[in-house]
Amino acid sequence: MxxxxxxxxxxxxxxxxxxxxxxxxxxxxxxxxxxxxxEAQAAIQQQFNAHKCEHEDANQVGARIVRETTENK
Ligand SMILES: [Zn+2]
Incomplete structure (x- = not known):
């Protein structure tokens, strides 16, 4: 995954x-x-956890498909 x-x-x-x-x-x-x-690490981690990946690179298309099937909200 x-x-x-x-x-x-x-x-x-x-x-x-x-x-x-x-x-x-x-x-x-x-x-x-x-x-x-x-605390700094946590602040960054918190933003990371909250974000949604939207700007995939072209070479990440395969990974994007995996994400869409595994990140179903
Ligand atoms: Zn991302």
């Missing part, structure tokens, strides 16, 4: 500030001041 995946692409002082979905390349910034690493 193909699964979308969150990747942290930018860190400041070891605190995650920008995550990206490897599936659709959507970006998830950690905005407001965050007290620590785990």
């Amino acid at each position: 193909a699964k979308r995946k969150l990747r942290i692409v930018r860190r400041t002082n070891n605190i995650p500030v920008l995550g990206v979905c490897e599936f659709c390349n959507m970006q998830f910034p950690a905005h407001h001041p965050l007290s620590g690493q785990s």
Whole structure:
């Protein structure tokens, strides 16, 4: 089963500030001041969990089909 995946692409002082979905390349910034690493990670993770992959690359078509059959809301 193909699964979308969150990747942290930018860190400041070891605190995650920008995550990206490897599936659709959507970006998830950690905005407001965050007290620590785990909180920043959670803020990014939360956006990632809430988003819907919409901008698939052409080479992800196969994965998209899998997603549509497995992500039936
Ligand atoms: Zn996505």
